[in-house]
Amino acid sequence: MWRGERSVLSGLSVDAAAGDCVHVAGPNGSGKTTLLRVLAGLLTPERGIVTWQGRPIAADREAYGAALSYLGHSDGLKPEFTARENLAFEVGLRRRLSASAIDSVLSRVAMTDSRDLPARSLSAGQRRRLAIARVILTATPLWILDEPFTNLDSAGVQCVTDLIAKHLDAGGTALIASHHAPAVPRHAAHRLDLA
Amino acid sequence: MTARTGAMDAVWLMYRRDLVLAFRHWDQAAQPVVFFAMVTTLFPLALSPELGELRQLAGGALWVAALLAALLGLEFLFRSDHIDGTLEQLLLSGQPLALMAVAKVAAHWTISGLPLVLVSPLLATGLGVPTGALCTVMLSLGLGTGILSTVGAIGSALTLGLRRGSMLLSLLVLPLAMPALIFGARAIDMAIHGDTARGPLLLLAAMLVLAVTLAPFAAAAALRISAE
Amino acid sequence: MNWTWLHRLSSPPHAYRITGRLTPWFGWPALLLILSGLFGGLVLAPADYQQGDGFRILYVHAPSAWLSMFIYATTAIAAAIGLVWRIKLAHGVAAASAPVGAWFTVLALATGSIWGKPMWGTWWVWDARLTSELILLFLYVGLIALRASIEDRDRADRAAAVLAIVGVVNLPIIHFSVYWWNTLHQGATITKFGAPSITGDMLWPLLVMLAGFTLYYFAVLMTRLRAEILRRERDASWLRTELAA
Numbered sequence: 001m002w003r004g005e006r007s008v009l010s011g012l013s014v015d016a017a018a019g020d021c022v023h024v025a026g027p028n029g030s031g032k033t034t035l036l037r038v039l040a041g042l043l044t045p046e047r048g049i050v051t052w053q054g055r056p057i058a059a060d061r062e063a064y065g066a067a068l069s070y071l072g073h074s075d076g077l078k079p080e081f082t083a084r085e086n087l088a089f090e091v092g093l094r095r096r097l098s099a100s101a102i103d104s105v106l107s108r109v110a111m112t113d114s115r116d117l118p119a120r121s122l123s124a125g126q127r128r129r130l131a132i133a134r135v136i137l138t139a140t141p142l143w144i145l146d147e148p149f150t151n152l153d154s155a156g157v158q159c160v161t162d163l164i165a166k167h168l169d170a171g172g173t174a175l176i177a178s179h180h181a182p183a184v185p186r187h188a189a190h191r192l193d194l195a
Numbered sequence: 196m197t198a199r200t201g202a203m204d205a206v207w208l209m210y211r212r213d214l215v216l217a218f219r220h221w222d223q224a225a226q227p228v229v230f231f232a233m234v235t236t237l238f239p240l241a242l243s244p245e246l247g248e249l250r251q252l253a254g255g256a257l258w259v260a261a262l263l264a265a266l267l268g269l270e271f272l273f274r275s276d277h278i279d280g281t282l283e284q285l286l287l288s289g290q291p292l293a294l295m296a297v298a299k300v301a302a303h304w305t306i307s308g309l310p311l312v313l314v315s316p317l318l319a320t321g322l323g324v325p326t327g328a329l330c331t332v333m334l335s336l337g338l339g340t341g342i343l344s345t346v347g348a349i350g351s352a353l354t355l356g357l358r359r360g361s362m363l364l365s366l367l368v369l370p371l372a373m374p375a376l377i378f379g380a381r382a383i384d385m386a387i388h389g390d391t392a393r394g395p396l397l398l399l400a401a402m403l404v405l406a407v408t409l410a411p412f413a414a415a416a417a418l419r420i421s422a423e
Numbered sequence: 424m425n426w427t428w429l430h431r432l433s434s435p436p437h438a439y440r441i442t443g444r445l446t447p448w449f450g451w452p453a454l455l456l457i458l459s460g461l462f463g464g465l466v467l468a469p470a471d472y473q474q475g476d477g478f479r480i481l482y483v484h485a486p487s488a489w490l491s492m493f494i495y496a497t498t499a500i501a502a503a504i505g506l507v508w509r510i511k512l513a514h515g516v517a518a519a520s521a522p523v524g525a526w527f528t529v530l531a532l533a534t535g536s537i538w539g540k541p542m543w544g545t546w547w548v549w550d551a552r553l554t555s556e557l558i559l560l561f562l563y564v565g566l567i568a569l570r571a572s573i574e575d576r577d578r579a580d581r582a583a584a585v586l587a588i589v590g591v592v593n594l595p596i597i598h599f600s601v602y603w604w605n606t607l608h609q610g611a612t613i614t615k616f617g618a619p620s621i622t623g624d625m626l627w628p629l630l631v632m633l634a635g636f637t638l639y640y641f642a643v644l645m646t647r648l649r650a651e652i653l654r655r656e657r658d659a660s661w662l663r664t665e666l667a668a
Contacts, residue, residue, distance in 0.1 A: 040287060042422055043423050044423075062291060062292075064289075065286070065290075066199065066288075068287065069287075070284070072280060073280075074278075074283070075280060077281070078216065078275075079279060081216075089208065090281065090284060092200065093200060093205045093208055093288050094200055094288050095198070096198050096199075098197075139197075349589055353586060357572050359572070360572075363572055370562050370590075370593075377600045377603070378600065381607070409592070420585065421578070
C-alpha cells in the first residue's frame with residue numbers, strides 16, 4: 001500500500017471472527033488509519049485483498065457497507081443539525097428509525113440533555129459520543145473505530161468500552177485503532193502491532 | 196433491529212436533508228441568483244441601453260450568466276459533506292452511490308437552478324425579450340441548469356478538496372457545457388424571432404436525459420476516487 | 424480469459440526495456456515518411472485551381488487535426504484500461520499522451536488559422552472544424568490540469584481517467600453541436616473549410632504525412648512512457664540494477 005510516495009503496510013494479514021476485538025497499535029505514522037480505511041473499503045490496496053464472510057468486498061461494495069460502521073478521524077456529523085437530526089438523517093439513510101430508538105441511544109451515551117443542540121455547539125467530547133451513538137444506532141455486525149477515545153473524559157471512555165463490550169457480547173466484531181490498549185471488559189483484544 | 200431503508204426512501208431522505216441544510220444557510224443559497232442578476236445587468240452596461248440591440252444578444256447573455264452562476268454553486272455540491280466526514284459515511288452507507296448522487300444533484304438544482312429559472316423572466320424582459328418568448332426562456336434555462344448540475348457534479352466530485360479547486364472545476368465543466376449552451380441560447384433566439392423553439396428544446400431535453408442517465412455513475416466513481 | 428500475459432508485458436521493467444528498443448523503430452520511419460510527404464506535398468503536388476499554393480498547408484493541418492482526435496481517443500482508451508484492470512502502465516500511456524495530443528491540437532489550430540488568412544482575410548473565423556478543435560484543446564488542458572493538481576499519483580491517474588472517459592463520450596455531442604451551430608449562421612462569407620477536390624498526386628503525400636505523424640506520435644509516446652516509468656518507479660530496486668548495468 002502506498003501513501004503518497006511512502007510505502008506503508010506491506011506484508012500484513014488480519015483475521016477477525018464474530019465476538020473478536022482487534023486492537024491495532026503503533027506509533028503515529030505507522031499506518032493505523034490507512035489500515036482501517038483499507039479494511040473499510042475506502043482505500044484500495046495495491047496488492048492484497050479484503051474479504052468479508054468469505055467474499056471479497058470489491059465484489060459488492062454496497063452489501064459490505066451495509067454490514068459495517070466506520071468511525072474515522074472526523075466525526076461525520078453535520079454541524080448545522082442537532083444531535084437528534086444528525087442521527088435521524090445519517091442513520092436514517094441506512095435503517096428505518098423511530099424517535100424512541102434515537103432517544104434511547106442518546107441516553108446510552110449520556111447525551112440526553114444536549115440532544116436538541118446543534119452539533120457545532122457541542123464540545124469535542126460530546127461530538128465524539130454522538131459519533132459513537134451513530135455507530136451503535138446503525139446496528140451492524142462490524143465496527144471499525146479509528147481512535148474512538150479521543151477527546152473523551154474518563155467517564156466517556158468507560159461508557160464507550162462498555163458499549164463495545166456489549167457489541168462483542170452480541171456477536172459483533174470490532175477493529176479498534178488506538179494509542180492505548182482498550183480495556184474492554186469480558187473480552188481480551190488481539191493486538192496487531194504496526195511498528 | 197429495524198428494517199433497512201429502501202433505496203428510493205434513502206434518495207428522498209437525502210434530498211430533504213440537503214434542502215434543510217440549504218435553508219439553514221439561505222444566505223449562501225441565494226448567492227447564485229444574485230450573481231445571475233448582476234451578470235445579466237453587466238450586458239446593458241457594457242453594450243447599450245437600447246432594448247432593440249440587447250434583444251439580439253439576450254439569449255446568449257442570459258445563458259452565459261446562468262452558466263457562470265451555476266458554476267459558482269457547483270463547488271459546494273459535495274464540499275461540506277467532504278469536510279465534515281459525512282461523505283465518507285455516505286460511501287459506506289450501503290446505498291447505491293449513483294442514486295445518492297442523483298438525490299444530491301436534484302437538491303442542488305432545486306436550490307440553485309430553480310431560483311434562476313424563476314427569476315429569469317424578469318431579467319429577460321430587462322434585456323428586451325418579448326413576453327411571448329418568456330416561456331421558452333424559462334424552459335431553456337430550466338433544462339440547461341439541470342444539465343449543468345448533473346454534468347457539473349462530475350467535475351465537483353473530481354476536484355474535491357483540491358487547492359484552487361473552483362477554478363479547475365470551471366475549466367473542466369465549461370467544455371462539457373458548451374453543447375447545451377449552443378442549443379439553449381438558440382432556443383431563446385428563435386422564440387424572440389417568433390419561431391417555435393421545439394427543435395433545440397427537444398435536443399436540450401435529450402441531453403438532460405442522457406446526462407441524468409450516465410453522469411451519476413461517473414460522479415459516484417469520482418467520489419470514491421476523491422475519498423481516498 | 425487469462426490476462427497474465429498482459430500483466431507481465433505491462434510490468435515496469437519489461438515496459439521500460441521494450442519502449443527503449445521500439446523508439447528508433449518508430450522514429451526513423453516517421454522522419455522518412457514526413458520528409459517524403461513534405462516533398463510530395465510542397466514540391467511535387469500541382470497547385471490547386473482555386474486556392475493556389477496556399478492549400479499546401481493542408482498537408483500539415485489535416486494530419487495534425489486527425490492525430491489530435493486519435494490521441495484523445497487513445498488517451499481515453501488507455502485510461503479506461505488502467506481504471507478497469509488497474510494496470511499502471513495504461514495510466515502511464517494516458518499521462519504521456521495527453522500533452523502530445525494537446526500540442527497537435529495547437530498545431531492544427533495554428534495551421535488552420537494560417538490557411539484561412541489568405542482566404543478570409545482574418546486570422547480566425549468560427550469555422551465548425553476550428554471551433555471543434557478549440558474545444559478539444561480545452562478538454563486536453565482540463566485533463567492535464569487535473570492530473571497536475573492532484574498530488575497523490577494514484578488518485579491523479581484515476582481522476583484523470585474518469586475525466587478522459589467523460590470527455591470522449593462528450594466529444595461526438597460537442598462535434599455535432601458545433602457543426603449544427605455553424606450551419607445556422609451561414610451569412611455572406613462562406614466560411615466552410617473547403618478542402619480542394621483531391622486528385623491522385625495530391626492525395627498520396629497527405630496519406631504519407633498522416634502515416635508519418637502517427638509514427639512520430641508513437642515514437643514520442645515511447646520516449647515519454649519511458650520517462651513516466653522512470654518517474655513512477657524511481658525507488659524500485661529493479662531500476663537500480665537496470666541503470667547500473
